[in-house]
Amino acid sequence: MNIIETALPGVLILEPRLFKDDRGVFCETYNERALQQAGLPTHWVQDNFSVSKKNVVRGIHYQIQNTQGKLVRVTHGAVWDVAVDLRRSSPTFGKHVGVELSGENGRLFWVPEGFGHGFVALSEVAGFAYKVTEYYSPADERTLLWNDPAVAIPWPVSPQEAIVSAKDQQGPTLDKAEMFA
Template sequence: MKIRKTALPGVLVIEPQIYKDSRGLFFESYHQERYREAGLRASFVQDNVSHSDKGVLRGLHYQLLHPQGKLVSVAAGEVFDVCVDIRQGSPTFGRWFSQILSAQNHWQMFVPAGFAHGFCVTSETAMFTYKCTNFYAPGDEYSIRWDDPTIGIDWPLDVPLLSGKDAEAPLLHEAKAQLPSWRSNDT
């Protein structure tokens, strides 16, 4: 596997080694020891799957008191996956990174705790999977507006299908009281 660092500290893109033959293909989607040897030392406690249609945008989501790191991938279809550094005081606060994840490339992205995460479906449908470092806490879910102009994400669609919560999410500067803080020893 190949692990690529990004411009945002702690955000990683993982390209697994694919074994193909006349029957199809095989790859390891997760191997704790190999990931740890490569520098991804997160422990995962919960796996999630979402299925969405083309044009659906989910995000930008995060938990504050129960922060989650996420190892995300796509089992079917394709998504434009995004994370935003929302750690107040971070040198990369408000910056975003995106990666196309698909069932064709089999890539994964690791989104550390302290980052908001979202994706939009660019194929007819997509099956999105993610491993989380902390359990989902319903009372601790927050969102940042997907189209916040100060963040400036270059989404590949103009009019997404949104949940009511995501459509009403605050802008980054309006959510300051509900954002995590950055510590100098953070990645």
């Protein structure tokens, strides 16, 4: 597995080896030894899966307590995935990094604790699977406004075409949101 560091320390892109032939593709989506060698967690408490239509934006989500690290991937279709540093004491606070994940490229994206996470579906339908290091806790869930100008995420969808939940449309901006220390 190829591990790629991003502009945000701790946020990683993982590229598994893809074995393609005329029947299709095979790859390992989880290898405990490879993750240990990369310094990532190997204990997961929950697996999640969502399906999104084109232009659906999900996020920017995080849990202020019971914080979650997320190892995300796309099973089919494509998304543009984003991590936002929400640790006030971090030199990269408020910065983001994005990566295209697809069933075709097989990439995984590691979003550590202390970061917000979101994505937009680029394909007609996108299947999104992820492992988390802590259980979902509705009382601790927070949402940062998906298009906060202070964060300036260059979403590859116009605000007019974006399909955004009411909760995500009403998320606070970076200057008003509850953050990590």
